[in-house]
Amino acid sequence: MTWSAETLARAHDIIARYPQRRSAVMPLLYIAMREDGRLTDDGMRQVAELTGLTPAQVQSVASFYVMYKTEAQGKYLVSVCSSISCFLLGADDVLHAVEQAAGVPAGEADEEIGVEHAECIGACGGAPACLVNFELVEGLTPEKAKEMIEWLRNAKPDVINADELQTLFGGRRSFDWAIKEENGAIGPYPAFPPFGTAAHNTQPLEPGRRPMSNSQPAPLEGGTS
Numbered sequence: 001m002t003w004s005a006e007t008l009a010r011a012h013d014i015i016a017r018y019p020q021r022r023s024a025v026m027p028l029l030y031i032a033m034r035e036d037g038r039l040t041d042d043g044m045r046q047v048a049e050l051t052g053l054t055p056a057q058v059q060s061v062a063s064f065y066v067m068y069k070t071e072a073q074g075k076y077l078v079s080v081c082s083s084i085s086c087f088l089l090g091a092d093d094v095l096h097a098v099e100q101a102a103g104v105p106a107g108e109a110d111e112e113i114g115v116e117h118a119e120c121i122g123a124c125g126g127a128p129a130c131l132v133n134f135e136l137v138e139g140l141t142p143e144k145a146k147e148m149i150e151w152l153r154n155a156k157p158d159v160i161n162a163d164e165l166q167t168l169f170g171g172r173r174s175f176d177w178a179i180k181e182e183n184g185a186i187g188p189y190p191a192f193p194p195f196g197t198a199a200h201n202t203q204p205l206e207p208g209r210r211p212m213s214n215s216q217p218a219p220l221e222g223g224t225s
């Protein structure tokens with residue numbers, strides 16, 4: 001599939017942020033995934049062409065990281081942590097509840113919901129934990145996990161937000177995050193708006209915040225550059 005002019009423009013904009021175009025391989029893989037709904041051979045070839053890498057090099061990056069998916073994941077990707085802390089505190093029961101409520105076994109997806117095992121997602125203190133479109137919810141129980149899946153099916157939220165997930169379905173957390181994050185994920189593709197890394201941030205910024213792409217390192221005092 002050939003990318004649209006708009007998508008190509010976005011890709012070139014990302015490439016221009018790096019000293020070497022090959023360094024843009026990871027955000028461009030997200031674009032390829034978003035363009036086709038999954039990572040296809042054509043998409044990876046397009047990334048290879050744009051970055052100057054070989055298709056084999058692009059494929060080795062894509063196959064190394066778990067967030068790149070060669071199969072469609074539905075609108076909501078539910079990643080249930082099954083590493084040791086979560087496992088000891090009932091992750092298997094949570095995963096089973098998710099699978100049952102979604103009617104989708106781990107490793108598969110329908111058009112709306114994908115379910116997968118995940119290795120430690122860095123929320124051991126709030127185990128058992130899971131991610132929905134890479135947004136975190138901690139202290140899950142099988143009952144709450146089932147409610148969460150029913151909510152996804154019925155409410156069909158456009159944006160998944162960790163704070164909302166935690167308020168509606170979460171329990172004990174690793175720690176109090178203190179800062180509320182207003183933005184969330186708009187699909188099972190990390191690093192797209194509103195994060196502003198693989199694309200421009202389209203959300204209004206809070207006062208005092210500035211777009212990441214405009215951030216400049218402060219000059220070192222008395223140093224040379």
Ligand code: FES
Binds near residue numbers: 082122129
């Ligand atoms: S073991 Fe599940 S978050 Fe670390």
